[in-house]
Amino acid sequence: MAGSDVKLVGIRPCPYVNRAQIALNLKSVEHEFIELNPYTDRDMLVKLNPVHKKIPVLIHEEKPVCESLIVVQYIDEVWTNGTAILPYDPYDRAIALFWASYIEEKWSPLLGELRKAEGEEEKAALMEKIWQGMALLEEAFLKCSKGKAFFGGDSIGYVDIALGGFLGWIKATEILAGRKILDGEKTAGLVGWSERFLLDKAVKDVIMEPEKLAEIYQRYQASKAN
Known part of the structure; x- marks a missing residue:
């Protein structure tokens, strides 16, 4: 190397x-x-x-x-140049770590479960849990952003990265499961946030197109079945 x-x-x-x-x-x-x-x-x-x-x-x-x-x-x-990813303030830092942990351990695994779900009843039960999580994250965004563009305020921060890394797969899961996760009526703040996040120059060439991700997932599942 x-x-x-x-x-x-x-x-x-x-x-x-x-x-x-x-x-x-x-x-x-x-x-x-x-x-x-x-x-x-x-x-x-x-x-x-x-x-x-x-x-x-x-x-x-x-x-x-x-x-x-x-x-x-x-x-x-x-690399201390540029804007800090984690907040300097101890309380704000603790809150950022808390929500990143929630996304990592509680919310994001539901996406994988939804992609694998079979039958309308199972999908509906998972979607209820996903929407409950999205409601919590919507509230967290409104509080953490304090009316600004990102969880981190004026610039992308730790929670933005924790959740934003999944945006391609959130949209791919919508395609695969036939369910809407980012809803303009239920989570208007997060919808606007997701659009800004994906357009940021640090992000836009990183997150793959959801259609491509859905295709990759289907190909992988097919290879496992053979």
Whole structure:
């Protein structure tokens, strides 16, 4: 792995990898992107992340940093140029960490469950949970943003990255499940936020088109069935 002092290991469709890409872009960190498929390049991944065996892995000065939200925090603390990703204020920082944890542990897994759901009853039950979560996130956005463009205020912050990394897959899940998740009536604040987030120069070349993601998912599911 000679070359760049900073390397990011992962695959482009992965929302967790996208988080790290966005953070690196926000800090204008030049880096080498190393394609690694966690399903086929298992041996290399085990060497880089022997505990979780997951992507992304950030390699800085030959030292690996694992887990996407930890990677984002590391990037923010090492490259102090530009706007901070995590708030300086201890309370605001705690709130950002809380909502990122909620997205990671409670809300985002529901998207995967919805994509796999069979039958209208199962989909309806999952959508109820997803909408309940979206209502909480809508309220969090209104409070954290304080009337500004992002959870982080005037610029993209930690919660923006935590949730925004999933935007491609949120829209792909809408296609695959035939259900609306980002609803202009129920979550108007988040709809506007998502549009601004995807247009930001740090993001727009990172998140893949939802139609392409849906196609990738269907192809992967078909390969598993064979």
